[in-house]
Amino acid sequence: MEYQAKAISAEDRPQLSGPEAPSRRRRKWIIAAGVLLLVILAAWYAFGRGDEKAEAGAAPGAGGGAAQVPTVTVMVPGRESIETVVTGTGSLAARREMPIGVAGEGGEVTRVLVEPGSWVGQGQVLATVDRSVQAQTAESLDAQVRVARADARIAQTELERSQQLLGRGFVSKADIDRKTATRDSAEARVRVAEAQLAETRARNRRLDIRAPAAGLVLTRSVEPGQIISSGSGTLFRMAMGGQMEMRVQLSETDVARVKVGVPVEVTPVGSTKTFRGEVWQVSPVIDPQTRQGIVRVALSYDPQLRPGGFATARIVAGARAAPLLPESAVLSDGQGNYVYVLDAKEQVQRRTVKVGEVSDAGVAIADGLDGSERVVVSAGAFLNPGQKIKPILRKTGR
Template sequence: MNQEPGAAERDAYLLEDMRDSRASRRRWIVIALLIAGALLLAFFFFGKGKESGADTPAAATGQADSQIPTISVAVPGRGTVREVVSATGSLAARREMPVGVVGEGGQVTRVLVEPGAWVKKGQTLAEVDNSVQRETAQSLAAQVRAAEADAELAQSELDRAQQLVGRGFISKADLERKRSARDSANARVRVAQAQLQETRARNARLDIRAPEAGLVLTRAVEPGQIVSAGSGVLFRIAKGGEMEMLARLAEGDLRKVSVGVPAEVTPVGSDKSFKGQVWQVSPVIDPQTRQGIARIALAYNSELRPGGFASARIVAGANSLPLLPESAVLSDNDGNYVYVLNDKDEAVRRDVKVGNVSDDGVSIAGGLNGTERVVLSAGAFLNPGQKVDPVLKTLGK
């Protein structure tokens, strides 16, 4: 049996349409399942949230409380804050005495001291050959003895003449001549003695001696050397061993320093400080460097070597100011500031003027009176008006 033309095409079309219907139903089934799963998940989470949120107001209150930060604060008060000026400079002998040839000089026979030795006033530092001068002194001593003998003889003759003049054996004119001879003899004795003393004094000046007690710093003479008044400095002595530091200060800092203020000096390469005090402040300022010199007196110590470099901390004065740790002081484009708390425990910015900064902390020269509650740390994380939970601390502990 033969089908009509076009019947096969209709059957194929119907078959394809049935297949599309079945695929469409499957898609809708999958979509329905996905929606059902999403609803179940939503019910699970939202339902659990409702159960746990039965006490929602209390939870919200706890969460708000947990957002208030706990901050350490302190009341600095006012204390004595020293104003310290720092300086650098060189070490030197406070009174350095150059020692040279005082007499006529000669050949050095012995050098008796070395640098670093302590000497007494008048102690011989070096001996100069005095063999010729010694012989001259002996000759003059002999002349003194001869003159003394002549004077004794003249005195004896005068005594005898005085006994005979009363008896008429000697005239008064002869007696006067005897007295004149005696006086001349005594005068010759004094002249000879003066010449001897002069020679002895010259001989004593041949040797090089310490003008004052102190510490020998340098030596520039050796045995066999010929020295004279033009030989220059042979020894340098620090009078009493006293040292000083020539502290160079800027013009502004020099105005703060006065005679008698204490100072601490630390030589380069040493961790030890030496106490001293300013004994002289330069009356002039170097026009090139705009600096002046404060001279700090120091007692002798073997670690203080003239010519060495050192740093100094000079106490220029003292003021009663609040003192805070460095962590409490903040800065921005508007300057230095701290946070203080008001009566409601809210952070309030307070601009301050910073004074001296030391190991003890930062002194506040302006902006605080010392009775405020100041935030010690974490100020950088606060905002003006932010409420905090303060914990009062004691500074220095």
């Protein structure tokens, strides 16, 4: 056994005493130093992060309970001018539509002089009716007027001659009276004939279909060669002055909020263009079946405003000063709408509110706030009355 041990020691001795032994020892020391350094860095990192967390948790307050106080965003809404907007739908129409038919005895239409979309003046001829027979009647009556006037002149001349002879005694006072009566009768026949002629000419003028006022022709339902009479119905439809309107259908509640003269924005279906007008009439009655009323909006003429078309209206019914909150600030439950306000002790308190107008800008508060309160903007659903919070004030600028 001693021989083997010596033999092994003899084999190892050259390896420990050779030139490579120091370099191997240095490598081991370097590795050990690196491992130690890594252990120190890991320990520092672990203990340092723990201290930071402890400091962060202890920062809001002195005790452990203070670390549980939530941070909540609040705002002071103030009071803003908020428009009361009513929206509705309805149809476009002529503000003053004029149906035009046959005013005279009618006959065969010879010419139609206008088309839908034409602008015409007051009294302008829209269509003409054959008047060949009526023209002959007028000529006959005109001749009768001329005959009556000739007879009246003769009667006047004879009366004057007789008056000259009266002073010489050649005619009597009775002859003068008779010639005076003859002259008066002749003049009366002239007036009758002239009246008959004027009547006939007036009838003939009524054969023409004329515009009762200046405006825009909307429809035409007559063609040349058509026989028309007083029973033919409407031949043309016109918009007086080209004025248009929208007849907005609104609920009974909304009708009560709209006043004459308020501005309106009208957008026809299929168009992105908005037309400005104003309410010129609010319906004095409500339909008992639909519980709706009609609000009429005056509009200026535009080719895109076609009577019979459909449109939407945005009516500014008024404005009032009120607090304006984001939708996230207003909560509701079985007791109604409410918000959370912050008291002097930084505790939230429930405040019942009445909601007004709701728009893209936010929710108007009609009652319950004066605008000076600090109101919880969000996270109200996770709070309880009396709970203390750490508020962060948000500016009201939008």
